[in-house]
Amino acid sequence: MKICILGAGVIGLTTAWCLAEAGYDVVIVDRHASTAKDASAANGAQLSYAFVAPLASPATLKKLPSLLLSRNSPMRIRAGLDPALISWAARFLLACRPGAVRETVAAQLALAALSRSELTRLTQNLRLSFGLRTAGKLVIHRSAREFKTACRSVVAAGEEHGQQILSAAECLALEPALQLDADQLAGGIFTASEQVGDCAAFCAALTVRLRQRRNVEWLLDTPIIGPVRAGGRLVAVDTGKGQIAADHFVLCMGAASGAFARACGFYLPIYPLKGYSITLAPPPQARVLRHSITDMARKLVFAPLARDGRSAVRIAGIADLESNDMTLDGGRIDILRRAAAELLGIEAAGDIAPWCGLRPATPDSRPIIGWSPLEGLFINSGHGMLGWTLACGSARLTADMIERKRPATETSPFALRRAA
Template identity: 30%
Template structure:
């Protein structure tokens, strides 16, 4: 079967790879000159199934007010006259209950765990390298109250058999020795030892090269203009290079997915939430993190990627703006210098932003639409790198007529037919 994958980020490229290994004839279309030059380019580098939680949760509305007032707060809202922004925010607030949080997290963890296993299998099969490490994620708490508030998360980890360790101050230093110099700032931590790290951009480009050897074609520097429908099926995609046709179509355009499907009457509740990162060269390896440290106070991830430190964070709701705001960099700088003051050279850091495609409930949208040959793989939010391989494998199975190895019914677009939308 001929399949057209729309989007050349980590989701689109992994989807193309698994479709190709399933025997399909695959073409990837993307407006950039290379794969993974947008949201997949400089993310935090975490492959973190254990940290796969919805942003919408109990207590978040009150926390959001505090975050907005903090000097280095993790949340920024820049209001716009955009109905989609306000509708998305309202839907997210409606998911901020204990019951909905539990349901949504229960949909995310199995996919994230499966995806990590798929990534490990892919790595073993291909010997692909991307500055990968398998040293876990340390969720770091500066205040005892933060540590005490992890009971609900731990209950879900127990439910799904996800290994974890609750650490005191010395335990955190044992996991991340460079924290010894700042241990007075630490109350404790939650270690998720099976989490991994790696450079998403490096991975995606390497996998794209392997996909090319399997016959996957890449139409790059090609703008996707609109989907063309004929009755209950998609008949083609209008692009800057002309009309492209296939037997099946996969929308993997992240934050831009709703804009492509809306004219067809398909409403995908995905909205961009901007994240920022800095990439800092390591100057003292012993003073740098060995894996990922999640600074819970600022919601900032500090990750070791080869000879660099990637610091990522901030949730900025500001539409489709890609502008860089120095105040957001100040937050990243502060978290890094507070936890690993001698690890990297901030003077040589590069500053970046990307648009995370967020759903209001948390899980991505994977599967069929009302058009028989149009499928979705989008809305992964901050977890696109974490969930990429599993999501792609699931979609390849669905298009190939195979039953996926995990239950995907609750990941489909149909779940938004209920009142929580």
Template identity: 40%
Template sequence: MRVVIVGAGVVGMTTAWRLAEDGHQVTVLERHDGPGEETSFANGGQLSYSYVAPLAGPGVMAKVPGWLLRRDSPMRFRPAADPAQWRWLAAFMSACNAATSEATTRKLLRLGFYSRDLMQAFVARHQHDDGGAGFSFARRGKLVVHRDAAAFESACRLLDYQASLGCEQQALDRDACVALEPALAGIRDQIAGAIHTPSEEVGDCHRFCLSLARLLQDGSYAGVSLRFGTVVQGLVQQGGRVTGVRTPAGVVPADVVIMSGGIGSVPLLRPLGVRPLLWPLKGYSITVPLAGGARAPHISVTDFANKIVYARIGNTLRVAGMADLVRGGTRIDPERVGTLVAQTRALFPGIVPDEPLAQLQPWAGLRPATPDGLPLVGPSRVSGLWLNLGHGALGFTLAMGSAGLLADRLAGRRPAIDAEDFDAARA
């Protein structure tokens, strides 16, 4: 089957690889000069399979007023005269209840664990001498650190429920937390406790995309074409069916077109009457070079109160966070990056150099999110058009599972997990 994939981020590239494995003729169209150069470029780096609870939770709305008043808030909102923003917000608020949040979490955990199995199989198959399969992959575990006693107690109450869903976690007091991760010694007296998940992993998402591109171009897969620097102008329809993709060089014919272009997919889908409820959650990161002897964490750390994640990737520390519901593209807000720098210095004193900010490679990306947190994976209501969209901040974590789910459906195989949970037709 001739398959054209629009978008070469981590979701598009994993989809291309899985479909090439199935023997399809795969063409990837990407406007950038290489894979993973936008939202996948410098994300948090955590493959966080056990922490997939949606942003739309029962306690979120109560926190929003306080967040909006803080300059260093983990969430920002700027209202716009855009009906799409208000439709998304209305659906988001509707999902902010315990029943919906728990149901969504169960579905995302199944997809997350499936993704973990596929990622581990991929790494085992393509293991490098450094053990990282070319993208600094490592299983280091994760600590979610709580400074507020009530928040920690609430997290502890969830352990049995999480265990019933397949998560392997344990609660640690402050001494056990610092013993496991000595880099946290500087804030020992501030720690109420932490939740430790040994199975969580890290990796460089951009380099993972590059690794996939190399595999797809090494001659092992017939009929694979990666067309970088190619702008997609629109989708071609004939007789109510999508039959190709229009580019400046002409139409690329297809039996199936898969949209994996993140938030940029929305205007391309609109002329076909497909209007997925997606909104960009703008996030930020810095990448701190680690000098020899730096007291940086080896285990991935999440600062629960500030919603900032820390992941050691090779000889760097990736620091990422924020969810800004704003328009304005990927312009880097110095204030948001400054918050990441300040929080990192407070948590891990001495590891952030005093050099100009550019040394920390500040980055911003637009994470395409659905209101309820469930991605859209599978055939749309338009014949010949499939979607793999809406992973929000979990693109790296869920990419392999989403690609596997889509490949199974396209091949007519019984999917490993319930495909209806992520039905793209609801777009």
């Protein structure tokens, strides 16, 4: 049986691997000449298995006006009256209900745990090298009120996720690279088990392994134009290089998945959420960042990476709703530069590898994994801010569902027809 994977980002590649491993003939199609060129190229590098809170929440709702109106806000909307955004935003508001948030957190934690074990399996079996490290993650809070709320949820979750509550002084002692004064911090939550890894390097290493398989065919540099239907099912896709027929198709086109679904005749609530990153090589005198850091007030992440044998720091964040605009906005990059100076004392000049990408975001932050209303088309997309973290588990679920095996975790929270 032949399965065609639409899109070769981290989601498409991991899905292709699991299906090829299960014995299917797999064909991978992407518009770029190489893999992982879009959202999976230079993301925040955090494998965030314990910290999976969705963007939609009562707290975000409360802060929304100030977030959208402030000039240097990490979030902004510039999409005009885009009907796709209006439908998405209405669902986002519904997803802010406390009950919906609880459901999302429970579902994401289960998928994240599966992803962690699958990533470990793949890394070991295939001997993939991509700087995977259990660096631990420190989430710092500047607002006393928000820190108190975060502490309450750690206490409620119990010891299960190994999260520790730290005072401001303890945060600075744990991570000497932080150049903040204790009075600038309310405190932090540390999770020693969290990991970091370079998503692009992982994709490159997995691509090499996929190329070694006889049951995997590649069609890169091949833009997908639209679906070809016959007898009420998807039988082929139209591409710039002719039609590709298969028995089943898996939609992994990231932020472009919504447009493909529309052409197939159904609504997929996935909207592009634009983010930015820079990657710095700290000067020799700078203290090496040991843990990954999330700055809750600035909504930015800092991750230690190894690049060509040298230590590097990836700084990422920002969530702009601007449709498919891929302009690299210098003002947004400056926010990341200033954060490097303030938090780590690194004056970011010269080669900072500025980058932007479109996260495929669903209103409730959960990916959509399951059969679509169009027969023959399976969806594995919409991983938003956590696609690197959730990729391997989502690929496992996809393969299990296509093989009609009992899935390793509950799949209904990820169905297209869930509540939000």
